[in-house]
Amino acid sequence: MLSERKVLQDLLKSITYYDEEAASAAAEKAVEEGVDSIEAIEHGVAIGLKKIGEDYERGEIFLPELMMGANAAQKALKILLENMPQGSDYRGQGRIVIGTVEGDIHDIGKNIVAAMLRANGFDIVDLGVDVSIQRFVDSVKKFKPDVLGMSALLTNTMPKQEEVIQALKRENVRDSVRVILGGVPVTEEWVKKIGADDLGKDAMDTIQKLKKICEINEI
DSSP states (O other), X not given: OOOHHHHHHHHHHHHHTTOHHHHHHHHHHHHHTTOOHHHHIIIIIHHHXXXXXXXXXXXXXXXXXXXXXXXXXXXXXXXXXXXXXXXXXXXXXXXXXXXXBTTOOOOHHHHHHHHHHHHTTOEEEEOOSSXXXXXXHHHHHHHOOSEEEEEOOSGGGTHHHHHHHHHHHHTTOGGGSEEEEESTTOOHHHHHHHTOSEEEOSHHHHHHHHHHHHXXXXX
């Protein structure tokens, strides 16, 4: 029987080595050894993604490697999510509408954040990928979330985040929701420039910030 630490290390390593087969095997081993799925996502998959994201930002790896690592993480995440206990996890922490912007079909980071938020008691409305500007706006009106989260993995899709914020202003709903952005190319400077409220640097950072936002909203 492998130790939980060894299982999580193998999971993390498979992502930083861009190895889809190893990632699937590590995720299956985590399930077999009884490692909690959220624990495996948080301390294996999410940390692996954070590492390759940081390597990309420093110019140590390039987009093809980043995408291979993301694909490996996606393989592991699928297995872990399939083995996560079913049922409503909502415990009144707050409602989050989350999606990847129009023109962008990358969802691994968003999926990890959504899964971990659900496990932490948030009500998640996941719009998926390639979400139109109007659908973001309509969802804010319909679901009245505490927070709108928008992910963009590619530099050329980042402007869609700004367009959504402008559309929220035009339809007089910007002040009703906090907007948090995510994605490898998204920076603090970009967040300030387009008038968003915060940046989720990685899955754990995003969850911590969302908890603070929702606690403030309850006061």
